[in-house]
Amino acid sequence: MTRGRPIKMVFVDNIGDTMAKKDFMTVKESSALVLLSGGMDSVTLLYYVRDVLNYSKVEVLLFDYGQRHKIELEYARALAVKLGIPSRTICVDLTQFGGSSLTEDDESLTVVTPARNSIFLSLATAYAETRGIPDIFFGPNAEDFTDFPDCREEFIEAMSQALSLGNNIRGVYAPFVNKSKEDIVKIGRALGVDFGGTWSCYHPTEESKPCGKCHACELREEALNTD
Numbered sequence: 001m002t003r004g005r006p007i008k009m010v011f012v013d014n015i016g017d018t019m020a021k022k023d024f025m026t027v028k029e030s031s032a033l034v035l036l037s038g039g040m041d042s043v044t045l046l047y048y049v050r051d052v053l054n055y056s057k058v059e060v061l062l063f064d065y066g067q068r069h070k071i072e073l074e075y076a077r078a079l080a081v082k083l084g085i086p087s088r089t090i091c092v093d094l095t096q097f098g099g100s101s102l103t104e105d106d107e108s109l110t111v112v113t114p115a116r117n118s119i120f121l122s123l124a125t126a127y128a129e130t131r132g133i134p135d136i137f138f139g140p141n142a143e144d145f146t147d148f149p150d151c152r153e154e155f156i157e158a159m160s161q162a163l164s165l166g167n168n169i170r171g172v173y174a175p176f177v178n179k180s181k182e183d184i185v186k187i188g189r190a191l192g193v194d195f196g197g198t199w200s201c202y203h204p205t206e207e208s209k210p211c212g213k214c215h216a217c218e219l220r221e222e223a224l225n226t227d
């Protein structure tokens with residue numbers, strides 16, 4: 001039997017003792033990992049983490065999960081290059097499970113992709129731990145949870161607790177979880193986000209243009225046209 005690192009024991013022994021947890025951390029305190037989809041919310045979050053929260057070192061993590069709107073990854077990568085931020089793409093094929101119109105060519109299916117955020121946050125934790133990054137950020141907003149149960153604040157808090165108990169990260173944070181998309185657009189504009197360089201549509205046309213009809217396109221239009 002191979003002996004693992006006693007991470008779990010250390011955290012369980014010191015549960016509630018944040019100083020002990022902090023002492024245990026061997027990571028750089030000032031680095032953050034941002035999950036970047038290429039959409040308006042995660043792009044604004046990236047600017048927010050870098051410019052408002054003032055993390056000195058920021059990296060981004062992209063997920064190629066078999067989404068039909070893979071074009072979003074091109075937008076995310078282009079932005080990372082433009083900002084000079086290191087990016088890494090993790091491939092995890094959620095088409096193995098299907099059940100979502102984001103991964104299957106069947107628009108009668110729900111847009112909810114089973115366990116997507118549970119999987120993404122677990123993989124992000126593995127990446128963050130190996131990179132010595134303590135803090136993980138992702139960008140659900142107050143409107144997401146009506147469609148996506150894994151965007152609820154309670155879910156994120158529970159995941160943050162579980163992942164920090166079982167691994168060497170400090171936590172998972174979603175600072176926009178109670179913000180509307182309009183609020184996020186306001187924050188983004190104040191921080192100089194170019195929303196033309198973001199992608200929202202779930203069902204791009206064959207010419208790689210937004211369909212203008214899906215729920216993501218509607219929400220984007222509404223948010224951008226609010227003063």
Ligand SMILES: [Zn+2]
Pocket residue numbers: 200201202203204210211212213214215216217
């Ligand atoms: Zn669309």
